Amino acid sequence: MKRTHFLAGAAALVASAALPSLAAAQVQVGAIEILTGPAAAYGIAIKAGLDLALAEVNAKGVLGGQKIVLTVEDSAGNKDQAINAARKLIGRDKAVIIIGPTLSNEMFAVGPVTNERKVPTVGTSTTAAGITEMGPYIFRTSLPESDVVPVTFKKAQARGVKTIALMYANDDAFSKSGFDVMKAAAEKLGLKILTIETFGSKDTDFAAQLTKIKALKPDAIGISALVEPVSGVVLQARQLGIGKETLLLGGNGANSPKLGDIAGAAADGMLVGSPWFIAKPDAVNTKFVADFKAKYGKDPDQFAAQAYDTMKIVAQAIDRAGAADSEKITAALGKTDFSGVMGPFKFTAGRDPASSEGVVVLEMRGGKFAIAQ
Amino acid sequence: MPVWLDDFLWTYQNVVYALGINGLLALSMYVVLAVGQLSLGQAAFMGMGAYSSALLTLKLHLPFAVVLPAATIPPVLFALAIGTPTLRLSGVYLAIATIGLGEVLRAVYLNVDALGGALGISGIPERAGMVSIYGLLIVALAVLWLVARSGIGRAMEAMREDEIAAAVMGVNVRRYRLGALLASAVLAGAAGALSAHVSSFIGPNEYGFEPAVTILSYALLGGISSPFAPVAGAWILTLLPEALRGFADLRLVFNGLIIVVVVLFLPNGLLPLRMRRWVK
Numbered sequence: 001m002k003r004t005h006f007l008a009g010a011a012a013l014v015a016s017a018a019l020p021s022l023a024a025a026q027v028q029v030g031a032i033e034i035l036t037g038p039a040a041a042y043g044i045a046i047k048a049g050l051d052l053a054l055a056e057v058n059a060k061g062v063l064g065g066q067k068i069v070l071t072v073e074d075s076a077g078n079k080d081q082a083i084n085a086a087r088k089l090i091g092r093d094k095a096v097i098i099i100g101p102t103l104s105n106e107m108f109a110v111g112p113v114t115n116e117r118k119v120p121t122v123g124t125s126t127t128a129a130g131i132t133e134m135g136p137y138i139f140r141t142s143l144p145e146s147d148v149v150p151v152t153f154k155k156a157q158a159r160g161v162k163t164i165a166l167m168y169a170n171d172d173a174f175s176k177s178g179f180d181v182m183k184a185a186a187e188k189l190g191l192k193i194l195t196i197e198t199f200g201s202k203d204t205d206f207a208a209q210l211t212k213i214k215a216l217k218p219d220a221i222g223i224s225a226l227v228e229p230v231s232g233v234v235l236q237a238r239q240l241g242i243g244k245e246t247l248l249l250g251g252n253g254a255n256s257p258k259l260g261d262i263a264g265a266a267a268d269g270m271l272v273g274s275p276w277f278i279a280k281p282d283a284v285n286t287k288f289v290a291d292f293k294a295k296y297g298k299d300p301d302q303f304a305a306q307a308y309d310t311m312k313i314v315a316q317a318i319d320r321a322g323a324a325d326s327e328k329i330t331a332a333l334g335k336t337d338f339s340g341v342m343g344p345f346k347f348t349a350g351r352d353p354a355s356s357e358g359v360v361v362l363e364m365r366g367g368k369f370a371i372a373q
Numbered sequence: 374m375p376v377w378l379d380d381f382l383w384t385y386q387n388v389v390y391a392l393g394i395n396g397l398l399a400l401s402m403y404v405v406l407a408v409g410q411l412s413l414g415q416a417a418f419m420g421m422g423a424y425s426s427a428l429l430t431l432k433l434h435l436p437f438a439v440v441l442p443a444a445t446i447p448p449v450l451f452a453l454a455i456g457t458p459t460l461r462l463s464g465v466y467l468a469i470a471t472i473g474l475g476e477v478l479r480a481v482y483l484n485v486d487a488l489g490g491a492l493g494i495s496g497i498p499e500r501a502g503m504v505s506i507y508g509l510l511i512v513a514l515a516v517l518w519l520v521a522r523s524g525i526g527r528a529m530e531a532m533r534e535d536e537i538a539a540a541v542m543g544v545n546v547r548r549y550r551l552g553a554l555l556a557s558a559v560l561a562g563a564a565g566a567l568s569a570h571v572s573s574f575i576g577p578n579e580y581g582f583e584p585a586v587t588i589l590s591y592a593l594l595g596g597i598s599s600p601f602a603p604v605a606g607a608w609i610l611t612l613l614p615e616a617l618r619g620f621a622d623l624r625l626v627f628n629g630l631i632i633v634v635v636v637l638f639l640p641n642g643l644l645p646l647r648m649r650r651w652v653k
Contacts, residue, residue, distance in 0.1 A: 036625045074624060076614070079572060079579075083387045084615055091384025108495040108574040117383075130495065171483050173576065176491040 027068045027324045029314065030089030032082055032100040032110065035074040042303055043102045046124055047072050048296055049307030050099065052288075057315040063324065068315060075101050079109035086110045090117050096324045097122065097314055099307075104128035105173055111138045120330040124310045125303050127252055128177040132351040137330055139351040141310045141342075143275045145178045145252055147356035150185040152273035153222075155361045155372060156247055161219040163192045164249075167209060167233060169225035170198040178224035178251035186222070194218045199233075201226060206233050210240050220247040223254065230254045231262035238266040247271065255302055260367035267364040271372055276305040276342050277360045279371070285341045309340035388615055390571045393506035394564050395611045399591035399603035400513050401560035406597045407521070408553045409533035411468045413585040414455075415561045417475035418448035420580025422565030424482065427494045427575055437500035441566050448562035452554050460550045463536075475585055482577035493576030494569075501570040509563060510604070517600035529553075561588075594635060596642015605643055 031050060033043030050070060058067050071093050073085035082101045089095040090113075098121045101110050107126045114121040115135030123131060123140035132138050156164075164186050168179035179196075186193055194216045197209035210233070213221060221237070223230050230250055237248070248270040250259070255274045259267050278289055278299060288308060292300040300308075313336055320335070321328035338345040343358025363372035382389075398415060405412045426444035429435050435443070459470050482488050489495075520526050531539035532549060540546045569575050587610070595606025613631060617624045635643065 073618065076625065079574060079576075080387065080391055081614060083572060084385075087384045087387055088618070091380045105493065105574065105576055108493075109572050112496075112499070112573045113387075128492070134496075171479075171491055171577070173491045173493065 025066045027062060027066055027318055028093055028095045029068050029070050029318075030086075030093060030095030030098045031070060031072045032075050032085045032089070032098065032102070032106070033072055034077045034102045035072070037076045037078075039077045039102070042125060043074075045301050045303040046100070046102060046307040048292070049124075049300065049304035050311045052292055052295060052304075053308045053311035053315075057312065062315050062319045063322070066324075068318070070311075071095065075106055077103060077106070079106050082106040082110050083113055086113050086121075090114065090119050095119065096326045097318070097329050099124060099310060099314060101126075103174075104131060104177070107131050107138075108134070111135065114138070117326075118330070119326045120333055122310055122314060122333070124306045128173060129180070136351075137326075139333055139347060141313060141345070141353060142306050143353050143356055143359065145181040146184070147353070148273040148275060148359050149178065149181045149251055150188070151356060151359045152249055152271055152361050153182070153185045153189055153191070155271060156220050156249055157189050157191065159247065161191065161247055163194050163216075163218045164220045164222055165195050165197070165213040165216060165218040166193060166222045166224070167197045167199065167206075167213070168223070169201040169203075169229055172201045172226065175201065175225045175251075175253060178253065182222045182224055182249075182251065191220075199225075199229065201229055203229060204232055206236050207240065210237050210242065214240055214242050218246060220249055222249040222251075224251040226253045227256040227258045228262065231259055231267070234259075234263045234267045234270065244269050255362070257299070257301070257369070260364060260369070264367045268366065270364045272362050272364070272369070273359055274302060274362055274369075275356075275358055276302050277362060277369065277371065280341070280360070284339070288341045305341050309338070309342050309345065312340060313338050313345065387571065388611070389503070390501070390506055390567075391611050392608050393503075393510050394568045394571070395591060395607040396510045396604040397506075397513060397560050397564040397567070398588045399595065399607035400510075400517060400600060401557040401564065402588050402592040403597055403600055403603040404517065404553045404556045404560065406592055406603075407533060408529050408549050409536060410460075410550060410553065411464060412459075412471045412554060412557065413468050413589060414452070414471035414474055414554075415557060415588045416580045416582075416585040417471070417478050418452065418558045418561035419565035419568070419584070419588075420475075420478055420482070420575075420577075421448040421451060422562030423569040423575045423580070424488060424494070424565075425562075426566035427497050427569045428488075430497060430500065430570070431494070437505070437570065440500075440570075441505065441563060444566035445559045445562035448558040448565075449555055452558035453551075456551045456554050460547065460554065472582055472585060475581055479577050479581045482580075488577075491577060493574060495574045497569050497573050497575070499571060499573060501567040506567050506571075509567070513560060514600050514604065521600060525549075590632070592642075594632065594642060596639075596644050598642065598644055602642055602644035609643070 033046050034040050035043045054070050061067055075082035075085055098114055101107055102125055104126045107123050111134035115137045118137055120137045125142050126140050127142050127145050131140055166182055169175035199206055223233055250270055250272040254272045317329050317332040321332040336347050346354040348354045361372040362369040401415045422444045425447045426440050429440045462470055483491055528544045591607035592603040595602040613628050617627050620627050
């Protein structure tokens with residue numbers, strides 16, 4: 001009610017100034033992403049995806065021709081700044097819905113704040129367990145790792161893998177969470193876990209762990225870490241003589257073109273699950289990739305793809321809500337039925353993505369990803 | 374309360390809390406710098422306070438009035454245990470030893486499952502507020518101000534200027550050093566408990582080397598002429614990133630630039646005046 005009063009007041013003011021009632025014809029949407037600092041690459045990719053989708057959405061408008069105004073605030077990867085950004089977007093900019101923040105850790109800090117104000121919050125890149133359990137206003141469009149990793153492991157099992165060694169970076173929430181999922185997936189499929197080895201995200205030497213693994217002769221090695229350490233592990237595994245007969249399996253962290261850039265041919269044969277693949281042949285995806293290249297002069301990555309779909313899901317929800325009202329948009333979001341670059345999309349009752357149908361297993365070949373056969 | 378004021382306070386609530394908490398952290402740095410020690414264990418003490426308070430709240434469901442003082446006990450015990458061996462060191466050696474302690478604790482948080490490992494602890498209820506944060510800050514400032522004006526303050530200043538001369542004049546150097554370290558542990562531990570109970574999430578990487586340096590920079594920017602100076606430094610460094618939001622991509626560049634300019638032109642901090650001169 002407060003908000004409608006405010007909007008009505010603003011509209012009256014603008015109208016009395018004999019101007020077109022711009023204030024009433026805009027829908028405020030906020031986003032919190034990492035635009036500066038070491039993890040800025042993720043936030044910048046997401047912002048690019050959001051902006052691209054926004055241009056398409058605003059060509060038609062929502063709610064009968066209203067424009068969406070997207071305010072993107074920087075969190076610099078810091079949880080306090082992410083909270084400040086959320087409070088500013090809701091309190092000052094009157095955003096009716098928030099997209100982001102980028103990291104799961106930031107979401108754990110921002111979620112309680114937006115949930116308290118009953119502003120729907122949609123994570124596009126937050127894959128850790130427990131995110132959407134924070135409250136009824138917290139959604140995510142990114143497939144949690146628990147949906148992606150089992151698909152990769154099933155593919156490995158189909159290729160005859162029976163024993164596996166697991167490695168993960170134990171100082172980073174994303175890697176630890178991915179490892180928990182790998183362990184559960186291996187146990188569920190009946191794969192025998194021979195050993196579990198840990199390392200640090202910034203380590204450059206993995207010889208001790210890999211020598212131990214080599215002696216155990218597993219059929220596969222599952223690695224959960226960000227792309228830089230994964231590449232290091234892969235390179236060193238090959239140097240130590242772990243050959244192609246041992247299948248390498250990566251989590252979401254390995255799902256980056258950087259893997260090929262750093263590890264090159266050493267990564268050949270590695271399997272990585274992905275909710276999206278640049279060469280997916282459907283029309284929606286080819287158009288997205290072409291538009292993205294035309295606008296930014298580079299290939300989109302998974303984060304841009306997820307953000308692109310999310311902006312459209314949000315715009316549709318606002319449209320179906322029939323008003324720029326957080327409560328109605330939350331209800332409309334729950335009824336999402338969308339088909340985008342990631343494939344068909346719906347939310348579960350727990351506000352997570354409902355289907356992992358869009359997941360593709362990729363295989364590294366000659367330093368590039370291709371769809372695994 | 375009018376709607377706009379309510380919205381304004383809600384928007385900047387976290388910034389206002391952060392000013393108070395970072396003020397306390399700046400004071401925990403001040404007390405060791407005031408006796409001429411470069412100890413960088415404040416982030417580690419803060420982490421111990423944050424983790425122990427979060428566990429006391431979540432596992433034992435104790436009221437915050439009990440949790441807050443209780444959370445300062447582990448950092449104090451830790452400071453007592455490390456105090457005797459580390460305070461034999463001084464200058465940059467002490468700094469390195471205390472940074473090492475912070476990293477050891479980080480490894481403990483990462484590897485103990487009960488502490489959440491890399492996932493940290495989430496879902497901490499919001500218990501701290503204006504009264505607890507600013508009440509504590511005001512009390513700490515008042516006590517430190519009185520101490521600085523007393524004989525103890527003069528002994529501390531003598532130690533800062535020349536430790537050997539101070540010892541010759543009968544100042545019990547070791548006792549003052551240990552006292553300063555304990556006070557630092559109490560202040561940082563309380564700040565950690567308060568911060569855990571306003572931001573609902575804590576992780577192991579929040580109490581490592583980087584925050585230790587940030588806390589040091591509060592005191593360096595403000596100066597250590599009086600307890601108010603480091604708090605002023607903390608406030609400026611906390612407000613700057615928020616005030617510069619308008620610069621978007623260039624935000625951190627301006628943030629850094631302002632700090633460099635201040636350090637170049639005001640090497641003794643923003644408030645270089647000696648407190649006694651104001652009082653006279």
